Amino acid sequence: MSSPRLTLVTLGTKDIAAQRKFYEKLGLKASSASNESVCFFQLGGIVLGLFGLDALAEDAHMHVEEQKHFKGFSLAWNCGSEAEVDAAMKQAATCGGKIVKAAEKVFWGGYSGYFTDPEENLWEVAHNPFFPFDDRGALVLP
Numbered sequence: 351m352s353s354p355r356l357t358l359v360t361l362g363t364k365d366i367a368a369q370r371k372f373y374e375k376l377g378l379k380a381s382s383a384s385n386e387s388v389c390f391f392q393l394g395g396i397v398l399g400l401f402g403l404d405a406l407a408e409d410a411h412m413h414v415e416e417q418k419h420f421k422g423f424s425l426a427w428n429c430g431s432e433a434e435v436d437a438a439m440k441q442a443a444t445c446g447g448k449i450v451k452a453a454e455k456v457f458w459g460g461y462s463g464y465f466t467d468p469e470e471n472l473w474e475v476a477h478n479p480f481f482p483f484d485d486r487g488a489l490v491l492p
Contacts, residue, residue: 366402450472
């Protein structure tokens with residue numbers, strides 16, 4: 351299993367195009383993996399993602415009662431395989447995390463699940479076969 355690591359921060363946003371424009375004006379360059387539904391920026395060893403606020407809650411299978419605690423962002427721990435995702439999710443649950451979406455194959459071709467920590471901060475644990483790691487274990491965007 352991979353060691354816990356922060357690889358990606360996803361901001362839930364009401365207007366992806368406007369947010370993308372803001373970050374590009376700040377000097378960030380959007381990855382070629384970006385489109386009208388999601389945008390990625392390489393920030394050194396961490397990736398910043400922009401995703402629709404409602405879409406992020408839906409992706410995490412947040413129920414209406416859980417959404418009142420939804421803070422509008424998720425942290426991501428990317429793993430090298432589906433088996434590593436499953437092991438990380440099990441570890442999170444064992445440590446007191448709450449599984450809000452069991453890991454499963456997802457529409458974009460990867461495998462992911464979500465848990466919350468004891469203060470309800472949302473973490474995605476994912477295997478994205480399209481985002482490789484460098485020799486330091488950081489995500490590398492196309």
